[in-house]
Amino acid sequence: MYRSHSCGELRASHINTEVTLAGWVQKSRDKGFMIWVDLRDRYGITQLIFDEERTSKDLMEKAKTLGREFVIQVKGTVIERASKNPNIATGDIEVLVSELTILNEAKLPPFTIEDETDGGEDIRMKYRYLDIRRNPVKNSLIFRHKVSMEVRKYLSDKGFIDVETPYLIKSTPEGARDFLVPSRMNAGQFYALPQSPQTFKQLLMVGGMDKYFQIVKCFRDEDLRADRQPEFTQIDCEMAFVEQEDILEIFEGMTRHLLKEINGVDVDKFPRMQYDDAMRLYGNDKPDIRxxxxxxxxxxxxxxxxxxxxxxxxxxxxxxxxxxxxxxxxxxxxxxxxxxxxxxxxxxxxxxxxxxxxxxxxxxxxxxxxxxxxxxxxxxxxxxxxxxxxxxxxxxxxxxxxxxxxxxxxxxxxxxKPNEFAPLWVVDFPLLELDEETGHYHAMHHPFTSPKPGQLELLDTNPGAIKANAYDLVLNGNEIGGGSIRIHDKETQAIMFKHLGFTPEEAKAQFGFLMDAFEYGAPPHGGLAFGLDRLVAILGGQETIRDFIAFPKNNSGRDVMIDAPATIDEEQLTELSIKLHIQKEA
Amino acid sequence: MYRSHSCGELRASHINTEVTLAGWVQKSRDKGFMIWVDLRDRYGITQLIFDEERTSKDLMEKAKTLGREFVIQVKGTVIERASKNPNIATGDIEVLVSELTILNEAKLPPFTIEDETDGGEDIRMKYRYLDIRRNPVKNSLIFRHKVSMEVRKYLSDKGFIDVETPYLIKSTPEGARDFLVPSRMNAGQFYALPQSPQTFKQLLMVGGMDKYFQIVKCFRDEDLRADRQPEFTQIDCEMAFVEQEDILEIFEGMTRHLLKEINGVDVDKFPRMQYDDAMRLYGNDKPDIRxxxxxxxxxxxxxxxxxxxxxxxxxxxxxxxxxxxxxxxxxxxxxxxxxxxxxxxxxxxxxxxxxxxxxxxxxxxxxxxxxxxxxxxxxxxxxxxxxxxxxxxxxxxxxxxxxxxxxxxxxxxxxxKPNEFAPLWVVDFPLLELDEETGHYHAMHHPFTSPKPGQLELLDTNPGAIKANAYDLVLNGNEIGGGSIRIHDKETQAIMFKHLGFTPEEAKAQFGFLMDAFEYGAPPHGGLAFGLDRLVAILGGQETIRDFIAFPKNNSGRDVMIDAPATIDEEQLTELSIKLHIQKEA
CATH class of the missing domain: 3.30.1360.30 (GAD-like domain)
Known part of the structure; x- marks a missing residue:
């Protein structure tokens, strides 16, 4: 046992208790005859005291050698603090040290491990393990954990089943670029990392799973805009035998639960706004209505x-x-x-x-x-x-x-105001969106979104006017979730693929399994996915997601701490049946 | 609302209630004047009845068209069943149908959707979405969900923080083969998918996170033996300021909790056995002691x-x-x-x-x-x-x-006996293992495992005799978890890398970030990882993991349902700065 208590635990009631603590030296003040050390761990800070009159000379000497971020273990007695510190939970006491063990020394950290650090973004990313010691980052990660736990609890209590879907799947031309994974055992073939588990969750509905959820990593190989990550986390959900109203109700409930449990905020029934109204009144499909x-x-x-x-x-x-x-x-x-x-x-x-x-x-x-x-x-x-x-x-x-x-x-x-929360459903999204460059329509949500009943006939005459059973949940001007009622019959799906420019052969090659599945008794179904990174940041009152991700990548998709991506051995390439083919800049 | 009740919900107390149900036609029996249909959803089966005397002629005709696995919605009245079926929860009642909507037709499924199916492994994998409708698979997935939820609850209650670590990391030569992901934005460079979040969880300990857990996908590009999957799920955990005893205690507690909550089984304190004794008495480091x-x-x-x-x-x-x-x-x-x-x-x-x-x-x-x-x-x-x-x-x-x-x-x-549970800690594993082919020693757990105090000096004289602070949790003859106390100082880590055949340059290139981290105040730490797929299978009384994975891959690493991996476009290759280079068989 390295410790009897954490550094955030001791109170006046512990006075005269013998304790063992372990943690990091936050700072030390050496007045010669007396040395105070702030000992830090995840749970808080406890003041240690070494005192000429009560501490052995050897121990005083040893205490003088302690530098910032040294990892130490101390034994000692909890005593009442002369000058109490009402700002910290342990401020009533200090520990008079009788034994000190240096568990690990530390070089001077490249930036200060304080709430307000002197380190810039780059250096903090390179030494992310030190950055995580700082309260703002540490607390953001703990906050994220709490949100994830509450999400899982809420959905599980509502009968949703957490099903893990595969990460090594198939590349699809639709949407953003895939990250690809060459297969060694199937030379010349590639897996793709999922941009979302969309088709799998639909297949789970065809499989009768009824209510599915998963907190899952997704991957998009896009040129990174600020505050986008190549890998990001979704709360992914799907339900069978539902209409749009059922889905909005469940996920409004979930969001309200989070606001209540995490933020202690009660919110009224979420307002709803049609996409067209959002565009007209706010110029935006994710209006901030605070x-x-x-x-x-x-x-x-x-x-x-x-x-x-x-x-x-x-x-x-x-x-x-x-x-x-x-x-x-x-x-x-x-x-x-x-x-x-x-x-x-x-x-x-x-x-x-x-x-x-x-x-x-x-x-x-x-x-x-x-x-x-x-x-x-x-x-x-x-x-x-x-x-x-x-x-x-x-x-x-x-x-x-x-x-x-x-x-x-x-x-x-x-x-x-970061602590004011104004959720909003934006509904009745267009099914298709005109790409002004190519003049082609593409799916605004994705090609599995169902048009509103009776509107499919507009496909040939006025495709832009077709509304979809698609909805976004907006919080404080950010899209935190979005989803739709899906197509669940092969014919409609085939028509959609055709209008999105797939030949029947392409549709079959890419999504044949889904269209086949629709022939074996697919129930009506729909769902929604939340962006967890952003949801957590917004609930945490922040605009940027980076501090809510333990090890984020920079805008070039690099992890500067581990220095990835990196070159690999020729042998690895050979095993994967590929060769580098780097084209010179023109 | 597609339904007022699920197909597993109606009891005698509902008699005379008007209900709406939706689900799949499990089977129908047509006696001419009377038709019974078993309607199935995730929650159970309810018998529907159409009866010449009480049902309109049109509805009788429509009911006759229902085939297996049709998706239907019915309205009707709950009535008492003439011949009760004590084998199903809804066996006291049936629903006299007044309205029938066919939501989706179904082709005849390629195998029977029954507990004992006539479908072989291959066809069931190709139509996995139909296989999932079968109770054995459906219940296995729900069972897995329950285990995951209990694991998360237990660990979170014990102060562990769920931290998501990255999936796009760096390739390391140690251990099994990595799956690689070419980087488009960093031409000629590759990410690797993690074989485990080992270094990241250690960095979280350096970062003061104190107690970490994650249920996380891991990837190994190995030739697949039976019952191995290229992607698999770990319950990954790490703790700071702990000794082996602290870790065994927490995870023994977790396993006992699962056995109690999931299986309703109370188990005594887990016995412990030294690795050497396990080998001597059972010829195996994962003895079945039932x-x-x-x-x-x-x-x-x-x-x-x-x-x-x-x-x-x-x-x-x-x-x-x-x-x-x-x-x-x-x-x-x-x-x-x-x-x-x-x-x-x-x-x-x-x-x-x-x-x-x-x-x-x-x-x-x-x-x-x-x-x-x-x-x-x-x-x-x-x-x-x-x-x-x-x-x-x-x-x-x-x-x-x-x-x-x-x-x-x-x-x-x-x-x-599948329902008898005999957990066992196997402790004091050797640090190194002799590769009989190459004559070199490699790390038995991994290169971050710490030797027992004082044994490092044997490295030059008798490396095979060094014991590690490493332990496995064995359940019914299967290793379900394993871990170790880690090295937390740069010198020991450097010695280990050297003895494992890394040059200082290689060690720095691969693991420099970890060794750097050890210089900035790394606490003593250790952890453990459970193989979730196997843990769930064993708790479920099964030997094979496949039915506990929603969409497993076959022994060639293929997903036969979606037909992945697959060939990709030339354009995608070009963007990734790679070319196919398939070598002909000699």
Missing amino acids: FGMQFGELNEVAQHKDFKVFNDAELVVGIAVPGAASYTRKEIDALIDWVKRPQVGALGMVYVKCNEDGSYKSSVDKFYDQEDLAKWAETTGAKAGDLICILSGNTSKVRAQLSALRMELAERLGLR | FGMQFGELNEVAQHKDFKVFNDAELVVGIAVPGAASYTRKEIDALIDWVKRPQVGALGMVYVKCNEDGSYKSSVDKFYDQEDLAKWAETTGAKAGDLICILSGNTSKVRAQLSALRMELAERLGLR
């Missing part, structure tokens, strides 16, 4: 004058920014520069100050009178003291731009 | 006469087979043939019948008298009526052969 600033479409009230920019635009749309009428010219110019940044891409911005006296001052006063502007204010819901920001142009582009501006301004105005 | 038949080493009492076979042997060793003295000459010959099979490899077998009258009859009466044979009986613990089977030769070979014979005979004698 605050207002809904879009007001201004075409009707802005396209009747000589302002060509607006008249030529497909959409003129604005938001009222609360209290921002007081922005200076300089501040507004900065805002205009912000929307013109390439990441946002607007060509310009029109603004209207709603003065406290009820008058309006706009950047387009040349074209519009007070009466016009009053209508704009009405449409955007602007009140005296607000600033209306207006963008115009191609509908989908301008919505995205104004949505970005809305989020930026909300952030600046402190409206995105 | 029955006796311990080895008796006979060198002393058998090498004093003119029987050259024994005199030349390194080891003469026998077991007493209870009640087998009555075996006929033919039965004994068959046994001798059995040990001579290439899979066992013995050259012959000597036997002694211990007659009921106290006399002995052996196959070597020419060389040994009754007094000699009496000593053999004493050494092997044979009683009147037993048969002593004796093998001789090279110690390690003959132990393996006799162990195989012991297990075979126990099986035949019905001594390996």
Whole structure:
């Protein structure tokens, strides 16, 4: 036994107890005649004391050699602390050390192991095992554990069965790029790592498993945007004999349970919003509804004058920014520069100050009178003291731009409160999405999503108008989950594949097993998957997922700690029947 | 809502209730004026009845069209069953159907969806989604879920944190072959899939996580023996500031908890056996101790006469087979043939019948008298009526052969009772194992296992004699878990790598991050990993793991259902900077 107690455990009630503790030296203060050492483990910090009057000379000498992050074991007596520290749980006591064993020395760590560290992102990733000692990271990982446990408990109590699906599966051309795994035993053939267990969970439904869940790693070989990881974790679920309503109910229940158990927050029934409304009111299919600033479409009230920019635009749309009428010219110019940044891409911005006296001052006063502007204010819901920001142009582009501006301004105005939770179901997603580059439609969720009843006939005439039984769960402006009712008959699935550009042969080669399965008694079914990394980060009140992942990869997909990926032996390549074939940059 | 109740839910108390059920047609019996349909879902079977006198003609006609495995929804009234079926939970009632919806038709399944199916292994794997509908497979998967949930609950309650470690890691030359994943973003470099999260869990200990667990997929690209899978699941655990005793205590507790919660079995404190004793008494490091038949080493009492076979042997060793003295000459010959099979490899077998009258009859009466044979009986613990089977030769070979014979005979004698549980700790494993082919020593557990204190100095003189702080948990003759106390200082680790044949450069390239970590304050730590697939199978009273895996692969590593691995597009290869290079068979 290395210890009788943890470093977070001792209280005044333990005074006079003989204890053995083990942990890391957080810091030590040497006053010559007295040495205090903060001993740290996962559970807390306990102050150790070495004191000339009560500690042997040898022990005093030994205590002086202790450096930061040394691993030590001490025996001693719990005593009352002279000056109590109300900030830590063990602040009433200290341990007068009678025996000290250095279990392992430590070099000076490359950054401070404190809540606020002096280490940058790169060095912290390289020495992630030291970073994990810091409370913010350690607590994030423990928080994640609690969320996972609650998810499993909730779903298991509801009759869901945790079924492990395979990781070595088959590559499919649909969706993102697969990570591939050459097979040694089947030369020239490859496994793929799953982007999700989609087809397997559907097969489990065909297999009568009725309710399935799994917390499972998924893999996508995409160029990494900030805060994306090549491997990520899904809470993956599927149910048979259900309609959309049944699924929303279960997973609303699960999310509410998490908010209650993990965050201690009670939330009302989740509002629901149609995809089309989300796009119209927030320019976004994952609106943050913790605050207002809904879009007001201004075409009707802005396209009747000589302002060509607006008249030529497909959409003129604005938001009222609360209290921002007081922005200076300089501040507004900065805002205009912000929307013109390439990441946002607007060509310009029109603004209207709603003065406290009820008058309006706009950047387009040349074209519009007070009466016009009053209508704009009405449409955007602007009140005296607000600033209306207006963008115009191609509908989908301008919505995205104004949505970005809305989020930026909300952030600046402190409206995105990390401890406020505003869940929202977005429903009635389109089945298909036009790829503007290729002119082809592809599946907005995935090719297994079922269209709403009776809408399949629009495939030939107006594919973009078909709505799907597909839904997303949005929390604080982040998509945390999404799913759909699936197709469960071979004919519909064949039609979908055809319209997504698969030849019958391709469909059979890739998904023949699923279409076969649909012929042997497939029940109606549907499901949902949550992104665990993001869900945990948001419940934890954070925007970035990295600290909630023990060993994340950087934006080049590298693990800088273990230095992977890496080159391999020629022999390994030969065994796998492959050769390197690196093409020179042009 | 597709259903008001499941097919396993209705009881006599529901009589006269209007219900909606959905499920699969298990079978239907058509008596012309009356049709009974067994409707099945995950939860059970409910009998439906269509009756000329009470059912409309149209509905009767529709009911006649139902085939096996059709997916249907029915509305109807729960009524008392004329002839009750005490074998099923819903046997008191049936549902008089008033409305029938065919949700999906089904082709005739390629094998019967019954507990005892007519389908062979191959066809069941190809249509695994149909196989899963069968109770034995379905219940095995649900059983696995229960075990996983209990494991997580137990460990979490004990303060273990579930931390997800990465799947895309680095290839290491040690141990089995890695599955590799070419990196697109880092041309010419590869990730490897983890054979276990060994180094990551150790780094979590360096990171102060204190107690870690994870139920995690691991990957080994080995030629598959029967009942091995290229991807398998581990319950992976690690603890800091512990000695071997602490670890055995926690995981003995966990295993006892599972036996109690899952099997309803109370077991005593697990016995412990030294590796050397296990080899001596059972010829095996994972002895099945549900029955006796311990080895008796006979060198002393058998090498004093003119029987050259024994005199030349390194080891003469026998077991007493209870009640087998009555075996006929033919039965004994068959046994001798059995040990001579290439899979066992013995050259012959000597036997002694211990007659009921106290006399002995052996196959070597020419060389040994009754007094000699009496000593053999004493050494092997044979009683009147037993048969002593004796093998001789090279110690390690003959132990393996006799162990195989012991297990075979126990099986035949019905001594390996599936519902009896005999756990056993095997401790004090050797640190190193001699590879007889290469003459080199390699790590018996893995290169991170710590030698027993003070034994490292034997590395140069007698490496095979070094014992490790390594232990296996054995259940009913299967290794279900194993682990060790780890090395936690850089020097010892460097010595180990050197003796395992790594150059300092290789050690640094492969495991530099771990050795670096050991310099920044690594605590003493150790852990254990359970093989979940096998653990679940054994708790479920089965010998094979395949039915406890939803979608297993065959012995060529293929998933015959989805037909993976498969060829991929040229374009995918190019993106990964690799080319096929299939070598012709010589």
